Each structure stands twice: as C-alpha cells, then as structure tokens.
Amino acid sequence: MVEPGLIKAAQAGDGEALISLLREIENHVYRTAYYIVGNEQDAMDAAQEALIRIYTKIGTYEEKAQFKTWVQRIVTNICIDKFRRSKPTVSIDEHEMVFQDHQSVEEEVLSSYAAQDIRKAIDKLPEHHRAVVVLRYLQDFSYNEIADSLDLPLNTVKSYLFRARQQLQTYLHDYQRGGVRG
Amino acid sequence: MNCQEVMDYMQRQLDDDLDEREIEILMTHTRHCPECTAMMERLQMLSSGLTSLPKVTPSYSLVDAILPRLAELQTAQEGIETDAKPFGMTSEQSESARRLPSKRKWTDRFSIRALGGVIAAGVIVGLFIVNYNPNRSPGDSDGNMTASSEDRSSFVAANDSAASDTAMDTTDSANAAAANEAAPAEEPQTEAAPSSSDDQSMLKSMDSRNVDPNGETMPPLTSASEDNGEPVVKGNSPNYEFSGQSDGGAAADAGATDNALEDTGDVANKADTEVSDTDHQNSIASKEPVMASPISKDGNYQAFVVEDTVRIYTVQDSLMIFQGPKRAEIANLKWSEDSSVLTYEAKNADGTKQVYAVDPKTQSEQLQSSK
Missing domain, CATH: 2.40.10 (Thrombin, subunit H)
Structure with a gap:
C-alpha cells in the first residue's frame, strides 16, 4: 500500500516522491492492463499511458477516494477506451503460460483450471465484466473498491462479477469436456 | 430456497460475503442438491484458479521507460523554470535520472567541499590529457595489451586514482604501480573528482574515465554512430556522458555541458546526503560514469x-x-x-x-x- 505521506509529497510538487510513487504502483498498473487488454505489448502501452496520466493528474487526486482505486480507475479507463480490441486475439506464448493438453481429460476429475485457459476465457468476457474480474482477483479489491474504481453502483459490480464467473465457469467447463477451445 | 437463489449465495460465498446463517442455508441446500454441489465445486475451482493467475510484471521498468516523456511534460508545463526537480530519485534510481535532461538547478547543490576536488580533478585531467595516447585505437583493446608499459600504466593509474595526486607520477612507469596501490588511500579525493566545476575540466575528466575496470580503453562511442550517419550525442541519450569524446573533449557543445553539470549536481547532492554510507558513496563516485x-x-x-x-x-x-x-x-x-x-x-x-x-x-x- 502506498504511504499517504508519499502521496501528499507528490501532490505538493515533490518530483522525487512522485517518481517513487509511480515505481510503487507500476506493477499493479501493468497487471490490470495485461489482463484487460490481453497481450503484453498493448499492456505496456496502456500502463505507460496510465502512469503518465497519473503523473500529470496527481494534483486532482482527492483523499476521499482510496489512492489505489483512483489509480485503477485511470488504468481501466485507458484500457477500455483506447485499447479496445476489434476482435478477440489470443496469444499463448506470453509470460510462459503453459498450454496444457486436455485431449484426454474427459473422464478425469481436474482439481484446477489451467491459467492459460482461464486467461482465454477472461478475454471472451465483455470489457466491464472483465475489468470487474481483474480488479477482484488481480488486485484483490472488495466490491466497494471495484465500484469506486469503475464508477459503477455496488449492485452492478456484484451482478457483473457473478455473471462473469458464471460465464467463465461455463467456458472452462466446456474446455474440460474436450469441447471447442479458443 | 430454489437453486437460482442458491446460486447467488454461492457466488457471494466465493467473496466471503456470507454470514453464518447464510452459509448454513447454502449448506443445507447443497446437501440435497447434487447439481448445485457440482456447480459450487466448479465455481470454487474457478475462483481459486483466478486467484492464482500469474502476477505478471512488466519486462522492463515502465517508469524508466517514460522518464524522457515525463521530462518533456515537465518542460512543457514549466517552461524553462529551473527550480523543478521532477527526476530527483532515491539513490538506486538516480542512475536513470542522470541520463535525462532535467532542469535541476545544479548550483543549489554545489558544495564548497566539492570545489577542492574539482580543482584537483582539473589538474589531474590536464596531466592525463598530456599523457594520453590518442593512437590507442577503438575496438581493439585486447590488441593493445602490448602497448608500451609506460603508456599503459599511466592509463591504469590515472583512472584508478582519478583525482589523486599520485597520478602525477604516471609518466614514470616505475612509479606507476605504486601510484596504483596508493589509489585507495586517496579515496576521499577520488570521490570528490566527479563534482566538477563549471569549467570544461568535467568533460575532460569524463574522457579520462572512458575506460573499463581493467584500465583498457573502451571504444569511442561516436565511431559507430558516425558510420550510421546518426549522431548519438543527444541530450537524453544514456551515453551523453561521453559526449566530449567526439571533439577531443575540449569543445563540447552546450547541451553536453549542461548534462555534465547535471551529473555534477547529483553527485554533489549525494555527497551531502549520504555521509553515513561511505562505502556506497565511494562506489557511486568511483564508478561514475x-x-x-x-x-x-x-x-x-x-x-x-x-x-x-x-x-x-x-x-x-x-x-x-x-x-x-x-x-x-x-x-x-x-x-x-x-x-x-x-x-x-x-x-x-x-x-x-x-x-x-x-x-x-x-x-x-x-x-x-x-x-
């Protein structure tokens, strides 16, 4: 968690504090971007743009909001607005996610889903559903924090999250039964 | 309670959003409903899969990557205001910062203490230039192992001891080894060396340090770039510190001078703020640039x-x-x-x-x- 003192210093014009602040959040920013836009290059671009926006807008951050939700609001907005993909693309060689073979698993009882399959399933979700899932699981946000980040009513967050999980579960269940992939 | 309502409970349970009574209701239902039990298992598997998704990190530092753009933004916002220090950083991070053009007011950081070192550095650099053998060609440092021992040792000594007075003996090959050994003892002076003055000695000393730890010359950076017809010496290029090289170190352009002084400001600042950490300080000073x-x-x-x-x-x-x-x-x-x-x-x-x-x-x- 970013120290409040560091945020105050950055807002007061301390360039050193501001850069330290960006360094503290860059992984969180990138992670969200990566799982929303779905590939490394766009995630790098989106995350950099988000960090630049945070750099220029730090003065507009108000303490009544949590800093982390303010940051995530910026990065999710950028990802959804600017990096909206025309068609879903899936690349499998990034971050060494192993593509597991499910040819013969029909009768097996699997104890887990492959990360790659989950990611592909996330990519199929509508953007806001995807953002809710990413904030919930990659940022470990509560319903309220997600609602603040995405500027959505609490009930909408819940319904998006529940629907997203339901959807993901369906996709993954289909994969496991040896059904259509990708 | 029907299965649809239970679904909502299942979902909320994944987020630890159920109270005890609600958990009880959920359990009671799933005990008698195999479908809901299966669904709950799948959802739990999904949820744990989502929780353990790789915590990916960027392959290089995004902040480092955007520093040049932040510098431009800063310049655009503040015009030529000199007091801003947007790229001041912690000591670990200062490396990247010093490669960037910034509008730091270096004179603010300039300590009187550094001035002595500056003068010493100027003297040494002067000596070094006199002793410097420009025939040492780029790219074949290994081939130069056979260069005259006098020339060679003067290199080693001048570099290891940087600002130390012992370097004056470097033309004499017999004394060179001694000068070398004496270098560590001269550390305080050495560390002051990079805190150069506003004259050109700084740039020259940059030249003198354009060698690797073995005392062998590194190829001049400009050679490759000239081949490409693409000048490398730019304000925000990481290699600006060597910019004096291309024109003999004597007449560097104004941009390079600014940068060199920037560097000076940083080092001087360090000297002021990190007195407690002498080792670190030495390492910064002696390994720079x-x-x-x-x-x-x-x-x-x-x-x-x-x-x-x-x-x-x-x-x-x-x-x-x-x-x-x-x-x-x-x-x-x-x-x-x-x-x-x-x-x-x-x-x-x-x-x-x-x-x-x-x-x-x-x-x-x-x-x-x-x-």
Whole structure:
C-alpha cells in the first residue's frame, strides 16, 4: 500500500516522491492492463499511458477516494477506451503460460483450471465484466473498491462479477469436456 | 430456497460475503442438491484458479521507460523554470535520472567541499590529457595489451586514482604501480573528482574515465554512430556522458555541458546526503560514469555497466530494454557482428571469469562459458 505521506509529497510538487510513487504502483498498473487488454505489448502501452496520466493528474487526486482505486480507475479507463480490441486475439506464448493438453481429460476429475485457459476465457468476457474480474482477483479489491474504481453502483459490480464467473465457469467447463477451445 | 437463489449465495460465498446463517442455508441446500454441489465445486475451482493467475510484471521498468516523456511534460508545463526537480530519485534510481535532461538547478547543490576536488580533478585531467595516447585505437583493446608499459600504466593509474595526486607520477612507469596501490588511500579525493566545476575540466575528466575496470580503453562511442550517419550525442541519450569524446573533449557543445553539470549536481547532492554510507558513496563516485559498450553494429543498442549490472538501451529512444543481475568486475562488452548478442565477462563468486551472452530481442541472458 502506498504511504499517504508519499502521496501528499507528490501532490505538493515533490518530483522525487512522485517518481517513487509511480515505481510503487507500476506493477499493479501493468497487471490490470495485461489482463484487460490481453497481450503484453498493448499492456505496456496502456500502463505507460496510465502512469503518465497519473503523473500529470496527481494534483486532482482527492483523499476521499482510496489512492489505489483512483489509480485503477485511470488504468481501466485507458484500457477500455483506447485499447479496445476489434476482435478477440489470443496469444499463448506470453509470460510462459503453459498450454496444457486436455485431449484426454474427459473422464478425469481436474482439481484446477489451467491459467492459460482461464486467461482465454477472461478475454471472451465483455470489457466491464472483465475489468470487474481483474480488479477482484488481480488486485484483490472488495466490491466497494471495484465500484469506486469503475464508477459503477455496488449492485452492478456484484451482478457483473457473478455473471462473469458464471460465464467463465461455463467456458472452462466446456474446455474440460474436450469441447471447442479458443 | 430454489437453486437460482442458491446460486447467488454461492457466488457471494466465493467473496466471503456470507454470514453464518447464510452459509448454513447454502449448506443445507447443497446437501440435497447434487447439481448445485457440482456447480459450487466448479465455481470454487474457478475462483481459486483466478486467484492464482500469474502476477505478471512488466519486462522492463515502465517508469524508466517514460522518464524522457515525463521530462518533456515537465518542460512543457514549466517552461524553462529551473527550480523543478521532477527526476530527483532515491539513490538506486538516480542512475536513470542522470541520463535525462532535467532542469535541476545544479548550483543549489554545489558544495564548497566539492570545489577542492574539482580543482584537483582539473589538474589531474590536464596531466592525463598530456599523457594520453590518442593512437590507442577503438575496438581493439585486447590488441593493445602490448602497448608500451609506460603508456599503459599511466592509463591504469590515472583512472584508478582519478583525482589523486599520485597520478602525477604516471609518466614514470616505475612509479606507476605504486601510484596504483596508493589509489585507495586517496579515496576521499577520488570521490570528490566527479563534482566538477563549471569549467570544461568535467568533460575532460569524463574522457579520462572512458575506460573499463581493467584500465583498457573502451571504444569511442561516436565511431559507430558516425558510420550510421546518426549522431548519438543527444541530450537524453544514456551515453551523453561521453559526449566530449567526439571533439577531443575540449569543445563540447552546450547541451553536453549542461548534462555534465547535471551529473555534477547529483553527485554533489549525494555527497551531502549520504555521509553515513561511505562505502556506497565511494562506489557511486568511483564508478561514475558508467562503462559503455560500443553501439551495436545495426545501430540499435548500446549497453552500459551501471552499479555492477549490464543494462542495454535502445539508441533511438534511450529505453532500457534489459538489465542483468549484479556481477563483479564486468568487462569486455562486445556486440556480435549481426548485433543479435551482447557478450560480456564477469567474475564469479569463486573468482573465475565467465562470459555471458545477452539477447536484446528476448531480453534474456545466458552463461556462455567459464574460463
């Protein structure tokens, strides 16, 4: 968690504090971007743009909001607005996610889903559903924090999250039964 | 309670959003409903899968990558205001900062204490230039092993002792070894050396330090760039510290002067703030500026040794695309003919020399051989 003192210093014009602040959040920013836009290059671009926006807008951050939700609001907005993909693309060689073979698993009882399959399933979700899932699981946000980040009513967050999980579960269940992939 | 309502409970349970009574209701239902039990298992599996998704991190520092753009933004916002210090950083991070043009008011940081070192540095640099053998050609430092011992030792001594007075003896090869040994004792002066003055001595001293830890000359950076007809000496290029090289170190352009002074400001600042950490301070002062490789043959990359790590930057944008682990006595940075691999030597913990190969495309490093 970013120290409040560091945020105050950055807002007061301390360039050193501001850069330290960006360094503290860059992984969180990138992670969200990566799982929303779905590939490394766009995630790098989106995350950099988000960090630049945070750099220029730090003065507009108000303490009544949590800093982390303010940051995530910026990065999710950028990802959804600017990096909206025309068609879903899936690349499998990034971050060494192993593509597991499910040819013969029909009768097996699997104890887990492959990360790659989950990611592909996330990519199929509508953007806001995807953002809710990413904030919930990659940022470990509560319903309220997600609602603040995405500027959505609490009930909408819940319904998006529940629907997203339901959807993901369906996709993954289909994969496991040896059904259509990708 | 029907299955649809239970679904909502299941979902909320995944987020630990149920109270005890609600959990009880959920359990009661699933005990008698195999479908809901199966669904709950799948959802729990999904949820734990989501929780354990890889916590991906960027392959290079995004903040480092955007520093040049932040600098532009800062300049645009504040015009030529000189007091802003947007890139001030912690000591670990100062490396990248010093490569950037910024509007720091270096005079604010200038300490009287540094001035003595500055004058000493000027003297030494003058001596060094006199002793410097410009025939030492770039790129064949190994071939120069046979260069006259006098010339050679003057190199070693002048570099190891930087600002130390003992370097005055360097023309005398018999004394050179002694000068070398005496160097550590002269550390305080050495550390003041980079805190140069506003005259040109700073730039000259940059030249004098354009060597690797073995005292061998590094190839001038400008040679490769001239081949490409693409000047490398730019304000925000990571190699600006060597900018004096191209014109003999005497007449550097104004931009380079600014940068050099920037550097000065930083080091002086460090000296003021890190008195408690003398070792660290020494390492910063004595290892500055960074050692550099030639630019890769295709003109795309250049590697630097910063704080005992090899870092590769793109020539065009000065982006750091690779940073290796800390290693001792890194030397002999070389690019392969097709620019696809950077090799360098480093000493292992047991003292053996090892050669590492870095592929800038994949940003990965491999151990190539041990000697």
